Amino acid sequence: xxxxxxxxxxxxxxxxxxxxxxxxxxxxxxxxxxxxxxxxxxxxxxxxxxxxxxxxxxxxxxxxxxxxxxxxxxxxxxxxxxxxxxxxxxxxxxxxxxxxxxxxxxxxxxxxxxxxxxxxxxxxxxxxxxxxxxxxxxxxxxxxxxxxxxxxxxxxxxxxxxxxxxxxxxxxxxxxxxxxxxxxxxxxxxxxxxxxxxxxxxxxxxxxxxxxxxxxxxxxxxxxxxxxx
Amino acid sequence: xxxxxxxxxxxxxxxxxxxxxxxxxxxxxxxxxxxxxxxxxxxxxxxxxxxxxxxxxxxxxxxxxxxxxxxxxxxxxxxxxxxxxxxxxxxxxxxxxxxxxxxxxxxxxxxxxxxxxxxxxxxxxxxxxxxxxxxxxxxxxxxxxxxxxxxxxxxxxxxxxxxxxxxxxxxxxxxxxxxxxxxxxxxxxxxxxxxxxxxxxxxxxxxxxxxxxxxxxxxxxxxxxxxxxxxxxxxxxxxxxxxxxxxxxxxxxxxxxxxxxxxxxxxxxxxxxxxxxxxxxxxxxxxxxxx
Numbered sequence: 001x002x003x004x005x006x007x008x009x010x011x012x013x014x015x016x017x018x019x020x021x022x023x024x025x026x027x028x029x030x031x032x033x034x035x036x037x038x039x040x041x042x043x044x045x046x047x048x049x050x051x052x053x054x055x056x057x058x059x060x061x062x063x064x065x066x067x068x069x070x071x072x073x074x075x076x077x078x079x080x081x082x083x084x085x086x087x088x089x090x091x092x093x094x095x096x097x098x099x100x101x102x103x104x105x106x107x108x109x110x111x112x113x114x115x116x117x118x119x120x121x122x123x124x125x126x127x128x129x130x131x132x133x134x135x136x137x138x139x140x141x142x143x144x145x146x147x148x149x150x151x152x153x154x155x156x157x158x159x160x161x162x163x164x165x166x167x168x169x170x171x172x173x174x175x176x177x178x179x180x181x182x183x184x185x186x187x188x189x190x191x192x193x194x195x196x197x198x199x200x201x202x203x204x205x206x207x208x209x210x211x212x213x214x215x216x217x218x219x220x221x222x223x224x225x226x227x228x229x
Numbered sequence: 230x231x232x233x234x235x236x237x238x239x240x241x242x243x244x245x246x247x248x249x250x251x252x253x254x255x256x257x258x259x260x261x262x263x264x265x266x267x268x269x270x271x272x273x274x275x276x277x278x279x280x281x282x283x284x285x286x287x288x289x290x291x292x293x294x295x296x297x298x299x300x301x302x303x304x305x306x307x308x309x310x311x312x313x314x315x316x317x318x319x320x321x322x323x324x325x326x327x328x329x330x331x332x333x334x335x336x337x338x339x340x341x342x343x344x345x346x347x348x349x350x351x352x353x354x355x356x357x358x359x360x361x362x363x364x365x366x367x368x369x370x371x372x373x374x375x376x377x378x379x380x381x382x383x384x385x386x387x388x389x390x391x392x393x394x395x396x397x398x399x400x401x402x403x404x405x406x407x408x409x410x411x412x413x414x415x416x417x418x419x420x421x422x423x424x425x426x427x428x429x430x431x432x433x434x435x436x437x438x439x440x441x442x443x444x445x446x447x448x449x450x451x452x453x454x455x456x457x458x459x460x461x462x463x464x465x466x467x468x469x470x471x472x473x474x475x476x477x478x479x480x481x482x483x484x485x486x487x488x489x490x491x492x493x494x495x496x497x498x499x500x501x502x503x504x505x506x507x508x509x510x511x512x513x514x515x516x517x518x519x520x
Binding site for chain 1: 256312319322
């Protein structure tokens with residue numbers, strides 16, 4: 001029938017058009033390739049004004065099976081502990097993923113690691129960290145286990161956007177995608193043990209204020225977002 | 230102008246109608262296959278897809294449509310509106326790797342396409358299969374997390390309790406299950422728990438297929454599917470615990486990855502059939518023998 005043929009042509013044609021158009025605008029450019037090569041170990045400073053590297057911190061790491069699975073997502077990781085002049089410690093843990101353009105590759109939040117190690121998580125809240133040249137909205141958490149209390153402050157990045165909620169992550173991914181870019185991203189986490197939460201947060205703030213200016217570009221924007229001033 | 234035909238009859242229904250579903254569906258399925266169906270937590274949705282195709286073929290005598298030599302304007306307009314709204318959504322979903330958006334836009338376009346061809350009669354005929362298609366669309370990971378975390382907790386706690394009651398040295402602490410000298414991660418033990426949704430889909434299909442006249446029977450069965458899936462999952466975790474205890478860690482992991490999904494389904498199916506028989510006896514005491 002003529003109607004049927006017309007229907008077939010128009011519908012299949014439209015469908016084909018959509019598929020081909022979608023594939024043509026699919027982001028293919030990795031943002032990571034537009035920057036210079038980044039090495040977390042080399043580029044993150046080992047000494048800061050008022051802080052020294054300490055070898056002996058026990059950062060919470062995922063189990064070996066999980067690490068193998070995570071190796072698929074993270075292209076570079078760093079775990080480093082710093083002590084300030086008063087001997088108070090901050091454990092820094094950064095995981096960088098070259099391809100954050102997909103929900104399946106999304107960097108995992110610390111809740112994942114910590115729960116898997118038997119920690120109880122509580123007191124989750126949004127905190128605003130004023131680093132002078134920029135303000136970061138981070139998430140603050142308390143992780144407890146018999147014998148260990150850990151205050152965590154963390155955030156995620158997609159490209160140079162700081163993310164706290166998952167919907168922000170999706171929107172950021174789409175924004176980069178519509179520009180044709182596949183964004184990279186990090187999960188940036190600092191934690192301190194056995195302190196009260198106000199002290200821990202102040203300590204973290206102090207640490208970040210030292211770390212941020214000392215970190216070279218392009219890593220600095222990747223970790224702390226674009227400068228606002 | 231209008232005449233009723235069925236999917237089984239040769240005139241009117243034409244292979245050309247498969248154009249749109251195939252053109253949109255095949256890329257979507259390849260994305261699913263490459264990115265989603267290979268992970269252990271893939272909840273066996275491909276089974277649902279086979280089921281849908283089987284159902285359509287099985288029911289082809291019943292699926293009737295109103296073919297028209299001249300498509301009514303309402304249908305044309307609806308299809309046009311659908312394309313305007315869903316076309317861009319589909320494009321965004323596909324190009325930005327948002328499988329949920331892509332899948333839902335696809336299914337909606339399919340519905341509009343079906344309506345355009347066969348009217349409300351056809352749409353109503355296949356509405357069950359269309360809704361089942363939604364089970365294949367991957368849900369946002371955060372949503373799945375929120376829904377399955379309490380379930381995983383409940384399943385693992387129940388399983389640990391029951392195995393403990395049998396006298397085995399089992400303990401649950403946080404996210405770890407201690408079995409004799411071994412320890413299992415609850416998350417691993419419960420991987421594939423998302424197939425609880427697939428079991429739900431299967432159950433609904435079963436209810437539809439059986440087509441019992443007794444509404445109470447249908448309703449009860451539909452409601453009981455969720456507890457049945459829960460029980461099936463608990464039984465699976467219990468089996469895992471027992472296998473690990475008696476045959477060791479390696480055997481447990483082997484069982485977990487190879488038979489996990491399948492055992493779950495078999496258990497679920499078995500439980501569902503049993504409950505079905507029981508319900509038959511309760512709601513229809515005069516019924517005897519098999520259908």
